[in-house]
Amino acid sequence: MSIKERVKSILPLGLMQTAKSVRNRLLERATVGDFLFDDKTKVGADIASKYNYEGNIIGFFADNAIGVVHKWHHYIPIYDRYFSNFRGKNVRFLEIGVSKGGSLQMWRKYFGPAAVIYGIDIDPACRIYDGVAGNVRIGSQDDAAFLKSVIDEMGGIDIVLDDGSHHMKHIPVSLEVLFGRLSDGGLYMIEDLHSAYWRSYGGGYRSRRNFFNYLRDLMDDMHHWYHGRAAVHPLVSTTCTGMHIHDSIVILEKGRVYRPTHSVIGG
Incomplete structure (x- = not known):
């Protein structure tokens, strides 16, 4: 029996899952939450200034009032770059x-x-x-x-x-x-x-x-x-x-x- 198998046989399943989660978090170093832009009133301005972009899809995203839309800011000009011909x-x-x-x-x-x-x-x-x-x-x-x-x-x-x-x-x-x-x-x-x-x-x-x-x-x-x-x-x-x-x-x-x-x- 390997060391890994021995540890699994000794520790409760819940503890093993918690340990695995902590290990993965330490290895990954970052989560989505680490990159959150907090000021929702300045989303459009942030996209426009960072990426030198003023397409109207900014408003379709930043001013959305129906449902919830979650996008990374740099995606917006990329969408327009590839989808605009359609x-x-x-x-x-x-x-x-x-x-x-x-x-x-x-x-x-x-x-x-x-x-x-x-x-x-x-x-x-x-x-x-x-x-x-x-x-x-x-x-x-x-x-x-x-x-x-x-x-x-x-x-x-x-x-x-x-x-x-x-x-x-x-x-x-x-x-x-x-x-x-x-x-x-x-x-x-x-x-x-x-x-x-x-x-x-x-x-x-x-x-x-x-x-x-x-x-x-x-x-x-x-x-x-x-x-x-x-x-x-x-x-x-x-x-x-x-x-x-x-x-x-x-x-x-x-x-x-x-x-x-x-x-x-x-x-």
């Missing part, structure tokens, strides 16, 4: 994670009345937001059959925003089910990836389960022309034309991947 169109947008409903309100204002907006959540209480700013369906983000049924109901998908469990075992499942269903030119955004460094979400610094390791493999897959090895994540890499990484956010672009060529002109 505004005012019949975009089909899926948000994983409904929570208190405020986010769907923000997206309805941002994309406009023609957008097809759906949110999914595992919490049945989120049904109260169905039909308010979009359609809400109850189910798990790691349930492939459920995800496919939602996309079928939507008539396809152009943008996925994963703001769900943030857990390492769930993020890849949703991605591999949904990415192939995106339209060409579509986007798959995953946010709150600071969770990849936290053991409580199945990650950890330099942990093999950290989702950024998945992205490193995906990067290698995208460059398979030059190393000749088999793809690790073919369900994504065969139609992934670009990857953009920001603090806690990754954006994957969907499209047709062509064999690269080059030319020498002149001389």
Whole structure:
């Protein structure tokens, strides 16, 4: 019997769980609460001044009065950077994670009345937001059959925003089910990836389960022309034309991947 097994056999389960929680907290060094911006009256001003950004999505976020929306400030200009081309169109947008409903309100204002907006959540209480700013369906983000049924109901998908469990075992499942269903030119955004460094979400610094390791493999897959090895994540890499990484956010672009060529002109 190993030392770890002996300790488990001696200590009560509750004490073991408490010790594990304390150990994880010490290793992670930071929590979401450590970064809270306290003055709600200055949220918009903070975003505008720090990121030199004045888009109207600031107001959709900072002035929200229906439900609750929780976003990190630096996300706001990033959203607009990647989503602005879809505004005012019949975009089909899926948000994983409904929570208190405020986010769907923000997206309805941002994309406009023609957008097809759906949110999914595992919490049945989120049904109260169905039909308010979009359609809400109850189910798990790691349930492939459920995800496919939602996309079928939507008539396809152009943008996925994963703001769900943030857990390492769930993020890849949703991605591999949904990415192939995106339209060409579509986007798959995953946010709150600071969770990849936290053991409580199945990650950890330099942990093999950290989702950024998945992205490193995906990067290698995208460059398979030059190393000749088999793809690790073919369900994504065969139609992934670009990857953009920001603090806690990754954006994957969907499209047709062509064999690269080059030319020498002149001389």
